[in-house]
Amino acid sequence: MNLLSRLSGAILLAGAMFVLTGCQDAEPGKSGVIPPAWDEPGSPRINGMGSGSGNGNGNGWNVGDGQMETPTGWGDGGSDGSIDERTGVRRMEVEGFPKTLYFGYDTDRIDASEMNVVADTVAFMQANPGLVLVIEGHCDERGTEEYNRALGERRAIAVENQMRANNVDLANIRTVSYGEDKPAVAGSGENAWRQNRRAVLWVGKINQ
Numbered sequence: 001m002n003l004l005s006r007l008s009g010a011i012l013l014a015g016a017m018f019v020l021t022g023c024q025d026a027e028p029g030k031s032g033v034i035p036p037a038w039d040e041p042g043s044p045r046i047n048g049m050g051s052g053s054g055n056g057n058g059n060g061w062n063v064g065d066g067q068m069e070t071p072t073g074w075g076d077g078g079s080d081g082s083i084d085e086r087t088g089v090r091r092m093e094v095e096g097f098p099k100t101l102y103f104g105y106d107t108d109r110i111d112a113s114e115m116n117v118v119a120d121t122v123a124f125m126q127a128n129p130g131l132v133l134v135i136e137g138h139c140d141e142r143g144t145e146e147y148n149r150a151l152g153e154r155r156a157i158a159v160e161n162q163m164r165a166n167n168v169d170l171a172n173i174r175t176v177s178y179g180e181d182k183p184a185v186a187g188s189g190e191n192a193w194r195q196n197r198r199a200v201l202w203v204g205k206i207n208q
Contacts, residue, residue, distance in 0.1 A: 084134065084176075084204070086176045087132075087134055087174040087176055088174075088206060089132050089134050089174055089204040089205065089206060090204045090205050090206070091134075091202060091203075091204040092131070092203055092204045092205060094124075094131075094202075094203050096120065096124070097201065097202050097203050098200050098201055098202040099117050099120065099121060099200070099201040099202075100117070100184075100198050100199070100200050100201070101114040101117050101118070101159060101198060101199045101201070102114060102194065102195070102197060102198050103155055103197040103198065103199070104197070105140075105193070105197065106143075106151070108151065108154035108155045108157075108158045109158070110158055110159065110162065117201070118159065118162045118163075118166075121133065121163070121201055122162075122163060122166040122168055124203070125163065125168045125172065125203075126166075126167070126168065128203075129169065129172065130205070131172065131203045131204065131205060132172050132173070132174060132203065132204055132205060132206055133163065133168070133172060133173050133174070133201060133202075133203055134173075134174045134175075134176065134201070134202050134203070134204065135156045135159045135160055135173065135174070135175045135176070135199055135200075135201055136152075136156060136175075136176055136177070136178055136182075136199060136200040136201075136202075137151070137152030137153055137154070137155035137156030137157075137175065137176070137177040137178070137179075137199055138152055138155070138177075138178055138179070138180075138182060138183070138184070138196060138197070138198050138199065138200065139151050139152050139155075139179050139180045139196065139197060140180065140183070140192070140193035140194075140196040140197050141180050141183070141188065141193070141196070142193070143180070145179055145180065145181075148179035148180040149177055149179040150177075151177075151179070152177030152178055152179045152180075153175070153177040155177075155198075155199050156175035156176065156177055156199055157175055158199075159175075159199050159201070160173050160175050180196070183196045184196050184198065
């Protein structure tokens with residue numbers, strides 16, 4: 001009887017340890033694997049005929065007083081001839097680009113005052129079907145990173161929809177969201193926020 005009790009206790013203890021271990025492994029964030037943003041190179045929308053959007057974090061920030069810096073490893077499309085890592089597009093220096101559209105607070109609606117930028121871009125793309133238009137969606141600092149990632153995506157797609165409505169080939173458009181991570185103006189307050197709620201449009205070619 002004593003031996004049976006000991007065996008039963010050992011089985012119960014082993015079972016309890018298994019359950020605890022399973023719960024710990026299933027706890028969110030404990031696996032050590034962070035899934036890539038769905039718009040990063042390798043995702044269906046980037047490599048297919050459509051476009052991509054997104055945001056990220058944890059790539060080594062260097063932020064001082066009054067300064068903002070993009071995480072290392074992100075494509076910036078910042079200079080003529082450089083390849084933007086997020087879209088695979090080689091940026092070209094073209095007169096009139098980059099163009100910027102500004103948005104109201106917490107909205108992806110394109111204001112009537114910004115439609116001239118849309119019209120100019122449509123005319124350019126129709127005249128230059130061999131080029132690719134990259135549309136970056138940006139937000140101000142308010143809101144969570146996840147929310148601003150999605151809002152930046154919606155802003156970029158709102159511009160893309162205008163291009164599509166005016167018969168610009170979607171195969172020649174890429175969208176990407178930087179959320180709040182690439183502000184045009186550092187700092188807080190309405191003056192900075194107003195300039196950071198935007199979509200930036202630039203053109204280039206796919207590296208072949």
